[in-house]
Amino acid sequence: MALGDADQKLDYPIPAPAALEPPTEWTELRGRCPVAPVTLPSGDTASLLTRYDDVRQVLSDPRFTRHLNAPDAARIAANESGGVFNGALASAMPEETHQQWRRLVGKWFTAKRMTQLRPGIEAMTDRLVDAMLEHGAPADLRSMVGFPLPVWVICDMLGVPEADRDRFAYWSNTLLSLTRYEQDEIDAAQAEFRAYMVGHIATTRENLGEDLISELIATAETHGHVMPDEALLATAQGLLVAGHETTSNMIGKMVGMLLVDRGRWEALVADPSLVRTAVEELLRMDANGGFGIPRYITEDAEVGGTLVPRGTTVVCNLSAANRDERVFPDAHQLDLTRSPNTHLAFGAGGHSCLGQSLARTELQAVLSVLLRRLPTLELAVAPEDLARVEGLVVGGLQELPVRW
Structure with a gap:
């Protein structure tokens, strides 16, 4: 019986052999069962997608919605607050209105503004490195x-004032819980953040x-709203949940991937101009990307040659898709110069x-500093000896842990 058949339903997330390595099942699933039934932390059933083309199709198909609060949608975890995967704004807005909001907020994230932010980010990184050096190795x-x-x-x-930033870190952690926090802790964090x-x-x-x-307030006012x-x-919650823990963890994983084979680190020290392509490749090679992106389908659809019936919750595993041999030559090799890189x-x-x-x-x-x-x-x-964050x-x- 093929891996992923109904009688061989996998528990999801699938355990990995090491902190920075992918589950061995990903390759077999991509080859033999690209739409695989899995059991979520809640105990509910979903369909797992591991191929690049299938994941890209579903994420671009409006029939696969973010309405995970539908009566027959799978619950991700028994203690979820709903704030992570279908935040209040997304679930309350019609799709057209949501896209208008995205365009409005997206105007803030211009290449020009990011270029303006970079010196401040590098200066803050320098301050943090100073503190780490003062602490001493190992750190x-x-x-x-x-x-x-x-x-x-x-x-x-x-x-937000600098004095309040530790509280934001705690709220970010709690709102992203699958199993680490109890429901009352999640509810309390949501209420504290809101207040x-x-x-x-x-x-x-x-x-x-x-x-x-x-800027959002001022923009609305200029249009009489x-x-x-x-x-x-x-x-604010979307930025915190999507931007803090993900980037924080990626910094650690990025440096970890470079140091487990130290020749990679030395190559970048010798040629810092490779930082941009290196970051893209490290994002692609991240085997510990987390849960993935769930979607709920409102009508029958075909994915990867398989009929997916309406009412199904699918989970798009981005990390598995990024290692698809059909799309990336030598997909399991980390290439600091890979370009283009359509991860x-x-x-x-x-x-x-x-x-x-x-x-x-x-x-x-961060990497440049x-x-x-x-x-x-x-x-x-x-x-x-590196260990994954669980829950x-x-x-x-x-x-x-590092030294220098």
Whole structure:
């Protein structure tokens, strides 16, 4: 019986043999069962997609919706708040209105603005490296650099005072829980975040600044509208959930992937001009990307030669799709010079990641600073001793012990 047949339903997420390695089942699923029945953490059944073309098709097909609160949609986890995969704004808005909102927010993430942000991101990274050097080796690069930097960037974008940023890190962690936090903790974090942001939005309306919240309010006013608090709340939560933990974890995984084969790190130290293509390849090779993107289908559709009936919840595994041998030559080899690199790390279609330009800017800035400041950086533990974060929607390392 083929892997993925109904009687051989896999538990999902599928365990991996090592923190930075993919589950061995991905290759077989892509080859023999590209639409595979799996059991989610909630106990509900979904269909798992692991091929590049299938994932791209589903993410670009409007029949596959984000309405995961439909009565017959699979629940992702028993304790989910609904805030991660179908936030208040997405579920409350018609698709056309949601796309208008995306265009409005997307105007903030211009290449010009990202270029303007980069010196500040590099300066903050330098400060964090200074603190790590003062701490001394060995140090956990994840907690000392990877974790604080993205929350600092997002809070700066939202106009949040630096003194309140630790609270945002906790809220981000909790709202992304699959199994790590109990329902009452998730509900409390949601309520605390909402209460904080209601106050912050009210204060911002009285005194507009240079941040994203101010710009959204001002843009609405120039068109004779008032930007609703709910839209601003959902924007802030979307940025926090999508932009903090994902980028924070990717910093650790990125450096980890370079250091497990230290020749990769040395190649970048010798030629820092490779940073841009290296970041894209590390995004593609990330085998620990987390849960993936769930979609709910409203009518029968064919995916990968398989009929997927209406009412099915599918899970698009971006990390598995990014290793599809049909699309990427030598897909299992990390090539720091790979170009073009059409990976799906940021999704595809009309709901691809709004903040991907910011994430790329952060990752390139961090890597450039680390290569300049710590050319002798190396792992302080054996690669097999690295451990994955468990129980969160996004994938990451528990810590990244390094020395120099």
